[in-house]
Amino acid sequence: MEKKRMRIVLLFVGATLSAVAATAVFAQSKSNEGSALNRKRYLPEYTASGDLILPKNFQEWVYVGSPLTPHALNNGKAGFPEFHNVYIEPGSYEIFKKTGKFPEQTIFFKELQLTLPAENPDGSRTEPSGRGYFPGKMNGADVTVKDSKRYPTGWGYYNFNHHEPKAATAKLQPESACGYCHVASAKKDQVWTQFYPLLDK
Numbered sequence: 001m002e003k004k005r006m007r008i009v010l011l012f013v014g015a016t017l018s019a020v021a022a023t024a025v026f027a028q029s030k031s032n033e034g035s036a037l038n039r040k041r042y043l044p045e046y047t048a049s050g051d052l053i054l055p056k057n058f059q060e061w062v063y064v065g066s067p068l069t070p071h072a073l074n075n076g077k078a079g080f081p082e083f084h085n086v087y088i089e090p091g092s093y094e095i096f097k098k099t100g101k102f103p104e105q106t107i108f109f110k111e112l113q114l115t116l117p118a119e120n121p122d123g124s125r126t127e128p129s130g131r132g133y134f135p136g137k138m139n140g141a142d143v144t145v146k147d148s149k150r151y152p153t154g155w156g157y158y159n160f161n162h163h164e165p166k167a168a169t170a171k172l173q174p175e176s177a178c179g180y181c182h183v184a185s186a187k188k189d190q191v192w193t194q195f196y197p198l199l200d201k
């Protein structure tokens with residue numbers, strides 16, 4: 001008799017707890033949904049003559065990685081000896097997270113960042129955390145924009161200087177300067193997702 005009552009009480013407690021948990025999950029998924037729907041995308045802006053305007057507020061975008069190809073590992077002649085700090089426009093990232101595809105008008109921003117001056121022959125320095133390469137001044141930027149109507153190969157490639165200040169606008173680069181290499185070896189839709197764990201799915 002006692003045992004049976006106990007079981008009923010436990011059943012009741014269990015049901016109440018799972019109802020509370022279900023409400024919490026529901027509340028959370030609702031608020032997530034709200035934030036995704038309310039997020040405004042920053043879309044590419046062009047001049048009247050069709051050049052790309054330097055994207056605004058890219059420092060606040062979603063950071064995906066920093067490939068590094070220093071001179072010391074490239075016979076002293078690295079094309080891009082800086083950190084390549086890569087960002088994706090956050091509204092596009094929200095859509096990518098849901099669909100696994102980069103939506104039309106996705107923008108990637110690759111800001112080049114010099115390493116601090118060398119102390120050792122291999123270009124490295126020694127800091128309290130160890131010997132290595134440490135981020136210094138910014139040094140220009142490369143940008144890609146997905147737009148299958150505007151660009152015959154699906155993406156447009158732009159260079160905003162390989163020094164500071166960054167150019168205010170940039171002309172579309174020919175396929176032979178940029179796109180061919182991305183098309184040949186980047187893992188997903190001309191983007192090197194193999195180097196960005198956040199996007200590698």
Ligand code: HEC
Nearest residue numbers: 067084108110142143144157158159177178181190191192
């Ligand atoms: C010889 C191959 C090659 C050429 C040519 C090339 N890229 Fe890339 N690009 C890469 C590789 C590899 C990465 C990722 C690793 C890195 O940054 O070192 C990359 C990354 C990028 C990224 C970051 C987003 C992404 O797709 O991963 C942008 C933006 C970019 N390149 C723009 C350009 C522009 C603009 C040009 C021409 C001015 C250009 N690239 C020419 C190989 C190339």
